[in-house]
Amino acid sequence: MLATSPAFKQNAAHAMADAGLQKALARTRPQFPAKRAAAVANLPEFEQLREIGKQIKNHTLTNLDFYLETFAANVERAGGHVHWCSTADDARAAVLNICQQAGARTVTKGKSMISEELGINQHLEAHDITPVETDLGEYILQLRDEPPSHIIAPAFHLNREDWEASFRKSHTDLPADRVFHERRDILTEARTRLREKFLAADVGITGANFLIAETGTSVIVTNEGNGDLTQTLPRVHIVLASIEKTVPTLEDTISLLRLLARSATGQDFSVYTTFSTGPRRADDVDGPAEYHVILLDNGRSAMMGTEFQDMLRCIRCAACLNHCPVYSTVGGHSYGWVYPGPMGSVLTPALIGVDQSALLPNASTFCGKCESVCPMKIPLPGMMRHWREKEFERHLTPATVRSGLAVWAWFARRPAVYRLATRAGMWTLGLLGRKKGKFTKLPLAGGWTEGRDLPAPEGETFFARYAREQRAGRA
Amino acid sequence: MSKEQILGAIRRGLRRGPLPEDQAMALRARLAAHPRHLIPARSRLPRPDQILLFVRNLEKEFATVARVPEADAVPGVVADYLAAQNLPPSFAMAPHPELQALPWDSRPLLTRREGRAEASDQVTVQHGYAGIAETGTLMLPGGPRRPTTLNLLSETEIVVLRASRVVGAYEEAFDLLRAELVPAGGMLPRNVMLVTGPSRSADIESTLELGAHGPRRLHVVLIDDDSAALA
Numbered sequence: 001m002l003a004t005s006p007a008f009k010q011n012a013a014h015a016m017a018d019a020g021l022q023k024a025l026a027r028t029r030p031q032f033p034a035k036r037a038a039a040v041a042n043l044p045e046f047e048q049l050r051e052i053g054k055q056i057k058n059h060t061l062t063n064l065d066f067y068l069e070t071f072a073a074n075v076e077r078a079g080g081h082v083h084w085c086s087t088a089d090d091a092r093a094a095v096l097n098i099c100q101q102a103g104a105r106t107v108t109k110g111k112s113m114i115s116e117e118l119g120i121n122q123h124l125e126a127h128d129i130t131p132v133e134t135d136l137g138e139y140i141l142q143l144r145d146e147p148p149s150h151i152i153a154p155a156f157h158l159n160r161e162d163w164e165a166s167f168r169k170s171h172t173d174l175p176a177d178r179v180f181h182e183r184r185d186i187l188t189e190a191r192t193r194l195r196e197k198f199l200a201a202d203v204g205i206t207g208a209n210f211l212i213a214e215t216g217t218s219v220i221v222t223n224e225g226n227g228d229l230t231q232t233l234p235r236v237h238i239v240l241a242s243i244e245k246t247v248p249t250l251e252d253t254i255s256l257l258r259l260l261a262r263s264a265t266g267q268d269f270s271v272y273t274t275f276s277t278g279p280r281r282a283d284d285v286d287g288p289a290e291y292h293v294i295l296l297d298n299g300r301s302a303m304m305g306t307e308f309q310d311m312l313r314c315i316r317c318a319a320c321l322n323h324c325p326v327y328s329t330v331g332g333h334s335y336g337w338v339y340p341g342p343m344g345s346v347l348t349p350a351l352i353g354v355d356q357s358a359l360l361p362n363a364s365t366f367c368g369k370c371e372s373v374c375p376m377k378i379p380l381p382g383m384m385r386h387w388r389e390k391e392f393e394r395h396l397t398p399a400t401v402r403s404g405l406a407v408w409a410w411f412a413r414r415p416a417v418y419r420l421a422t423r424a425g426m427w428t429l430g431l432l433g434r435k436k437g438k439f440t441k442l443p444l445a446g447g448w449t450e451g452r453d454l455p456a457p458e459g460e461t462f463f464a465r466y467a468r469e470q471r472a473g474r475a
Numbered sequence: 476m477s478k479e480q481i482l483g484a485i486r487r488g489l490r491r492g493p494l495p496e497d498q499a500m501a502l503r504a505r506l507a508a509h510p511r512h513l514i515p516a517r518s519r520l521p522r523p524d525q526i527l528l529f530v531r532n533l534e535k536e537f538a539t540v541a542r543v544p545e546a547d548a549v550p551g552v553v554a555d556y557l558a559a560q561n562l563p564p565s566f567a568m569a570p571h572p573e574l575q576a577l578p579w580d581s582r583p584l585l586t587r588r589e590g591r592a593e594a595s596d597q598v599t600v601q602h603g604y605a606g607i608a609e610t611g612t613l614m615l616p617g618g619p620r621r622p623t624t625l626n627l628l629s630e631t632e633i634v635v636l637r638a639s640r641v642v643g644a645y646e647e648a649f650d651l652l653r654a655e656l657v658p659a660g661g662m663l664p665r666n667v668m669l670v671t672g673p674s675r676s677a678d679i680e681s682t683l684e685l686g687a688h689g690p691r692r693l694h695v696v697l698i699d700d701d702s703a704a705l706a
Contacts, residue, residue, distance in 0.1 A: 084478035137678035225689025249509035304488025
């Protein structure tokens with residue numbers, strides 16, 4: 001996927017002027033947090049489970065080489081194949097090779113962010129194999145040739161009229177004057193259309209929420225059942241998974257599953273949580289004859305042992321997106337690559353380079369909401385700050401920001417001058433703003449005051465007030 | 476080659492070589508013991524309340540439940556359900572001995588085919604392996620006696636489950652699975668589905684609709700074979 005992350009600012013401006021997107025955001029913004037809060041309130045042990053989840057993932061990462069080898073050995077014991085892929089190129093080639101060996105013409109797909117990362121669809125199409133997205137949201141995005149805008153609700157940015165228009169445009173064999181009375185009619189049309197695809201597909205590709213080392217099992221979590229149809233009906237099942245999906249045992253997986261749905265959709269548990277181990281057994285009457293796991297690294301192993309290792313605990317629940325004031329204002333496409341929101345602002349620079357994505361870790365107010373809802377307790381703001389430091393060290397920060405920081409740093413290193421200057425500044429602003437109590441415009445801060453007013457200072461600096469109250473307290 | 480590259484990079488990050496044998500042994504012991512973590516208190520209830528929690532959670536997730544006093548009542552309940560839903564009195568059924576032993580002939584209008592589901596099946600009847608009260612979840616391990624397609628291809632899935640097979644937490648259901656379906660040193664069944672309610676999607680305008688790709692209706696017939704579970 002080609003990154004438009006360097007254009008984050010233009011993307012965001014465009015998103016804020018997009019009436020359809022803003023309508024969708026207004027609808028979704030309150031929903032996810034309310035549902036998560038209700039689910040969490042209904043499980044008193046949730047906080048303890050977060051700590052347990054964090055420890056399970058930390059234990060796994062500390063021994064990731066061991067658990068990966070154990071996982072691979074157990075997949076092979078069950079008759080499956082593991083393809084170790086260092087790069088996206090390796091993974092694309094492995095998937096294509098399996099599809100070609102199977103003589104595949106069509107491939108159904110369950111929802112997978114790794115697939116987006118690899119651009120599997122484009123690669124298969126270039127080799128005359130037709131990929132069909134079967135998650136309802138992913139299906140319409142494929143019809144519209146758009147990337148997902150959210151990691152679990154990929155098409156939340158579309159409105160009903162968009163669905164109807166896309167279906168009319170794509171399903172041209174159906175009567176053009178058919179009426180969609182309700183959302184269910186849209187759903188039923190997709191269900192009928194995709195059922196034919198499920199039955200015809202030669203290969204099914206899914207992602208994985210977890211890879212269980214103990215049993216050599218891949219786990220997918222869905223609500224629609226499309227992932228299960230994808231991995232059950234075709235002759236060949238390919239699992240796309242990155243190395244950090246590994247978990248030691250079934251019991252570890254269960255503990256993480258108690259966190260996943262609650263953090264994601266606010267459900268206690270998703271509708272379908274499915275454990276797949278190897279291909280069809282001798283006496284089975286359904287299931288795939290071949291089972292392949294693509295184990296993708298693509299930059300993750302380089303995060304081990306760095307200040308970004310904790311990011312590998314992420315279970316892709318999207319709670320950080322759903323609670324982020326920036327994401328909730330600009331939507332997912334603005335971020336310009338596969339992973340949007342706070343988790344993406346940490347992961348994207350690690351995977352595609354901070355030079356391509358330096359604006360993302362800056363697209364945060366550091367309000368800390370993301371970290372407070374993360375089921376894996378990932379210190380997202382702290383890691384975004386690390387990226388900002390790296391951006392500065394590598395001279396990627398724009399000249400105006402650098403010179404501004406230099407001026408500030410000059411003052412900050414001279415406390416007496418700093419206090420004098422801020423006192424003078426506050427006093428002046430306090431005097432100028434006394435009448436209106438606020439500033440709607442300020443020189444050099446037009447960008448800031450464009451969206452909000454600056455309350456007029458009362459004339460005293462924080463330092464001065466702090467010192468005064470300390471003295472009063474002691475007295 | 477990629478394998479060595481990936482493992483090598485991970486070890487460089489961890490600032491060590493391959494795990495020393497004593498540490499690898501400790502990890503193998505952890506895998507063998509597969510210790511449980513915290514189990515939420517919500518399902519730690521007396522048997523009757525545990526079954527009620529299971530039923531309440533099923534209904535919360537849009538499944539429907541019929542409790543019957545004995546297995547012999549199942550065909551009648553299935554026939555009545557299909558009639559009430561305006562569905563044809565025919566279905567594909569899991570070739571499981573417990574289902575095969577039911578007195579289907581008591582309802583001569585019901586027709587059934589045993590085996591995996593086909594795309595044309597409107598109704599499927601599945602054998603419930605275990606129920607999990609914690610979230611109203613059914614455990615359905617695939618296999619020749621419990622084909623996976625029965626859970627996926629029909630619009631209406633009926634699961635017949637004995638109340639004695641309802642447990643509190645997921646861990647307990649996996650304990651049953653390990654004890655009964657995983658031979659010593661053997662593998663999990665190829666497919667184990669945990670199903671919580673009928674298929675659904677909220678992809679259109681973040682609004683929930685039932686029946687996305689899997690069954691639109693999930694009906695559980697619960698046989699009260701557990702005297703301790705009767706309040």
